[in-house]
Amino acid sequence: MVREAPRLVLEAFEGPLQLLWHLIDRDQLNIYDIPIAHITEQYMQYLQEMEWQEIDIAGDFILMATQLVQLKLRMLLPKPVRDSDQEDGEDPRQELVDRLLGYRAVQTLAGQLEERASQHSVHFGRAVERGDYTVRAPIDCNAAQLAHLMGKVLTRAIPTHAHISRQQVTIGQCMRRLLVRLNNAWRRIRQGASFSQLVGPASRQEWVMNFISLLELIRRKKVRAEQAEPLTDIQIYPYRARRGISA
Amino acid sequence: MSDERELGQLAKAAVEAMLFAAPQPLTLADMARASGMPESQVHSALRSLQEEYAKQERGILLQYVGQGYQLFSRPEFSTMIQELGRQRQVPALSRAALETLSVVAYRQPITRAEVESLRGVRSDGTLTTLSERGLIAEGGRKDTVGRPILYVTTQQFLVEFGLGDLEDLPPLPEDPGPDEA
Amino acid sequence: MSDERELGQLAKAAVEAMLFAAPQPLTLADMARASGMPESQVHSALRSLQEEYAKQERGILLQYVGQGYQLFSRPEFSTMIQELGRQRQVPALSRAALETLSVVAYRQPITRAEVESLRGVRSDGTLTTLSERGLIAEGGRKDTVGRPILYVTTQQFLVEFGLGDLEDLPPLPEDPGPDEA
Numbered sequence: 001m002v003r004e005a006p007r008l009v010l011e012a013f014e015g016p017l018q019l020l021w022h023l024i025d026r027d028q029l030n031i032y033d034i035p036i037a038h039i040t041e042q043y044m045q046y047l048q049e050m051e052w053q054e055i056d057i058a059g060d061f062i063l064m065a066t067q068l069v070q071l072k073l074r075m076l077l078p079k080p081v082r083d084s085d086q087e088d089g090e091d092p093r094q095e096l097v098d099r100l101l102g103y104r105a106v107q108t109l110a111g112q113l114e115e116r117a118s119q120h121s122v123h124f125g126r127a128v129e130r131g132d133y134t135v136r137a138p139i140d141c142n143a144a145q146l147a148h149l150m151g152k153v154l155t156r157a158i159p160t161h162a163h164i165s166r167q168q169v170t171i172g173q174c175m176r177r178l179l180v181r182l183n184n185a186w187r188r189i190r191q192g193a194s195f196s197q198l199v200g201p202a203s204r205q206e207w208v209m210n211f212i213s214l215l216e217l218i219r220r221k222k223v224r225a226e227q228a229e230p231l232t233d234i235q236i237y238p239y240r241a242r243r244g245i246s247a
Numbered sequence: 248m249s250d251e252r253e254l255g256q257l258a259k260a261a262v263e264a265m266l267f268a269a270p271q272p273l274t275l276a277d278m279a280r281a282s283g284m285p286e287s288q289v290h291s292a293l294r295s296l297q298e299e300y301a302k303q304e305r306g307i308l309l310q311y312v313g314q315g316y317q318l319f320s321r322p323e324f325s326t327m328i329q330e331l332g333r334q335r336q337v338p339a340l341s342r343a344a345l346e347t348l349s350v351v352a353y354r355q356p357i358t359r360a361e362v363e364s365l366r367g368v369r370s371d372g373t374l375t376t377l378s379e380r381g382l383i384a385e386g387g388r389k390d391t392v393g394r395p396i397l398y399v400t401t402q403q404f405l406v407e408f409g410l411g412d413l414e415d416l417p418p419l420p421e422d423p424g425p426d427e428a
Numbered sequence: 429m430s431d432e433r434e435l436g437q438l439a440k441a442a443v444e445a446m447l448f449a450a451p452q453p454l455t456l457a458d459m460a461r462a463s464g465m466p467e468s469q470v471h472s473a474l475r476s477l478q479e480e481y482a483k484q485e486r487g488i489l490l491q492y493v494g495q496g497y498q499l500f501s502r503p504e505f506s507t508m509i510q511e512l513g514r515q516r517q518v519p520a521l522s523r524a525a526l527e528t529l530s531v532v533a534y535r536q537p538i539t540r541a542e543v544e545s546l547r548g549v550r551s552d553g554t555l556t557t558l559s560e561r562g563l564i565a566e567g568g569r570k571d572t573v574g575r576p577i578l579y580v581t582t583q584q585f586l587v588e589f590g591l592g593d594l595e596d597l598p599p600l601p602e603d604p605g606p607d608e609a
Binding site (some may be wrong): 010014015016017018024059060066099102103105106107109110112114116117118120121122123124125126127 | 343
């Protein structure tokens with residue numbers, strides 16, 4: 001049967017309880033006297049018309065559907081012989097009503113919280129990095145520990161990943177090339193060169209390689225590097241500029 | 248007598264300096280420890296600062312958030328401050344995440360299953376999001392089968408929502424009951 | 429007359445609020461633009477704020493630094509503030525987060541996939557944590573399939589680890605390198 005139904009997206013509802021509230025509000029039903037047969041029918045109709053996009057959420061909707069059908073059956077069946085433990089006249093719908101009311105409370109609270117956050121957001125605290133006397137957020141680690149951890153990562157990584165060793169060869173090449181270019185620049189104009197000049201046009205991959213190479217050259221005291229400010233270009237000089245480059 | 252006044256003045260200045268410099272709310276204990284003043288003195292300095300800020304038509308105010316004290320700009324100047332490049336920090340949470348957060352806030356400590364039964368939908372995804380955002384955290388395990396994780400809200404939750412304490416949560420909406428319906 | 433005084437009071441409060449909350453030093457022009465006040469009014473508000481801070485034994489002071497005005501806590505309280513910094517521990521970074529941070533620090537710019545290949549474990553969670561802590565940031569995209577995000581360390585990383593620059597990172601232990609390899 002092909003039917004032209006409005007295509008409803010399931011995610012429009014956070015869950016089955018929200019869908020039930022939608023139906024209750026739409027049909028102006030009394031929450032304390034829900035016509036179970038009616039609401040079950042409406043609910044099932046919605047489910048059929050909905051687009052099922054996320055299977056997890058669909059499961060929650062289907063679970064509710066089975067609970068509604070069970071409830072409907074209980075309402076239809078003749079009242080069971082009175083259970084001694086059960087109070088006379090207990091409404092089988094009570095649990096559903098409680099859940100619906102609980103859910104509505106949750107929704108109200110969510111709205112109130114959102115409102116609260118919005119009110120608070122016009123209070124600006126200080127922008128923290130500013131000022132000489134500002135407290136620095138301390139970190140339970142220092143740079144030496146970082147190096148130590150990185151060393152561990154490397155020793156762990158090298159034997160298992162073939163491309164790491166390939167990368168190291170490339171770094172060696174990069175280092176030599178950087179040094180040659182720096183050397184040439186120094187001989188020509190007796191000045192250092194900026195990192196971007198030395199690398200020249202290159203892919204991002206090559207930039208990474210060159211930067212690592214630079215760090216390594218600095219560590220080995222082959223070059224000196226200066227950077228006026230973070231993120232500005234790095235000026236590089238031969239480490240022993242007066243005596244020329246040892247490499 | 249004048250010594251006492253001077254001491255009070257100094258305490259106030261010290262508290263103001265600490266509050267100004269700290270990147271997060273400070274507790275009485277924090278300030279007492281750092282300054283070497285007794286907590287009672289820090290407390291009275293806080294009170295007179297708060298009064299002064301209110302009385303003197305100042306640009307800043309003192310608030311109790313996240314179980315600590317913090318200075319904020321007065322809300323009536325927020326437009327100017329936004330003009331200068333600050334942005335309002337409203338926690339960008341989906342409706343589902345907000346719902347889950349309010350369930351945890353009001354019912355904590357609470358398990359995932361309990362959250363889901365209240366909301367009627369799976370909530371593992373939103374619980375993970377909220378944990379990653381630092382708004383909720385694990386607060387132990389429930390003593391039942393499977394020892395499920397119990398979730399609680401964090402200090403950051405209080406700070407981001409401008410709440411001093413959990414008692415500052417907006418009141419629960421009242422169930423009107425069948426009579427009034 | 430009283431109107432004028434009130435206006436002056438309001439201007440002072442506005443200037444204080446802006447200075448307090450702005451992320452960087454503010455110029456007269458900045459404050460005039462943001463508040464809609466004439467520069468002359470901002471200027472006289474600044475002057476009376478400065479006097480007030482000096483006279484009233486406050487915890488903060490106003491200084492003209494570089495090309496702008498900025499609030500600072502008074503230097504005589506800096507010991508207390510350092511003390512506070514020592515006491516208030518931001519939740520320590522997990523071992524996994526530190527490991528990820530060191531990989532980013534030494535190999536930046538680096539993609540998530542590259543971090544994961546080096547560490548041998550999934551690292552999206554720790555990368556998120558580090559971003560939220562302001563220790564790493566996106567530094568462009570890699571020119572490969574999918575144009576993945578490249579991560580770099582931030583200025584804050586340098587500040588928090590007491591590094592002047594990336595070159596100040598300690599040398600790696602026993603990294604064989606091409607020459608010695």
